[in-house]
Amino acid sequence: MERKIRVLVGKPGLDGHDRGAMVVARAYRDAGMEVIYSGLHRTPEELARMAVEEDVDVVALSILSGAHGTLVPKVIEHLKKEKGGALDVLVLVGGVIPHEDIPALKAAGVAEVFGPGTSTEEIVEYTRTHVREKRAS
């Protein structure tokens, strides 16, 4: 049996809108994955701790506040610190992210950014494919 894919759906920072996060969490669940939902208003440090303790393959961050430029690199920095240097999880970002901000996020270690209008099928498919690649490597 293939190992279960575990995903942390995280809400960093002060933004309190979690409808998007819940829709994505539900889509992952329906695709047979185990989803840990962080709850609202988490700090980058808290999210990194959760990712480590839950031994997830994916950290999916939902941000609608515009603070992605600050929060996402901090989450990645804490993830690396907790794991002793290497980033061994797939980091995805969803929410309202201006196009011009995407290169910087990817440079920081984000694998993919999903903006408004992305279908849940696309997110699930991307996640499944890339987790398999990551595990195989």
Next chain:
Amino acid sequence: MEALFEMIRRGDRPALARAISLVEDGAPGSRELVQAAYRTPGNSRIVGITGAPGVGKSSLVDGIVNELRSMGRSVAVIAVDPSSPFTGGAILGDRVRMKHRTTDPHVFFRSLASRGHLGGLTRATGDVLTLVGVAGFDDVLVETVGAGQSEVDVMKYANTVLVVLSPGLGDAVQTLKAGIFEIGDVFVVNKADLAGADRTRAELEMMLDMRPPGGWRPPVLKTVATTGEGLPELAGAIEAHYEYLKSSGGLKARVRNRFLASLEEYLKREMVDEVLRAASASGELERCLAALEAGKDDPASAASRLASQYRAASSCSALVPSERS
């Protein structure tokens, strides 16, 4: 695996997290890990927390962790939520209520999906508890899925069971029923700031007074997990019950229960899987199912037949080993 085990003993967080996944998945190497873990028994106090969905178990866990930490005790939490019977997926939402101690170095939190196991926990519970024990936590809190009336597996694994209720969930008859109300060592009426808390408490007290006298009389405590009200008293009750177990010899029996429960899990897995595999290979399973569909058999007879065929086959092969080679 040896290196991973040593890291767990030293309290390495990622190592413990990884090991739990391996054991959950039954991955290669997990057997060795579990073997080593049971031979290095920890000394953790195991507290089970159960109750219906929405009574505030997760918030209470957050409050208890905070209370135990302020007493200087290290705490691990194992929180179970249900897996979908259709897709095998799960939403594990027990962390949402964790507000205190979220980055405390002496706290570990892990969510587990039930993965089809009934009874309120997951099949790997016994092994996971043993691994966490190796890491040396003073206390392990085990939070069950939102329990109905008969999810009572937690009593097999915990030293102390907290049964959590909130006001307004039915009348005194509910408390008379068999099942979850029989397994509490401590009863907690959470959300005690809501109307009806005193009534719920009184009904529980009445139920408990009908027990035969002697032994441990479970206390009934009122808490408001979100404000911390009643939590010091709850920590005190957990302590008192543990002391009672130690002095009465009950602790030994509970630890023994836990091993028996794990043993049962493995036996079921080995025997049931084995019988089904053999029956499937011989075509007997197919014949049984066809007979059931045709209304010419019943599950009880079919199961006895499969079991005795399996026994006959395995005793033959034991007597004549040369035939197998």
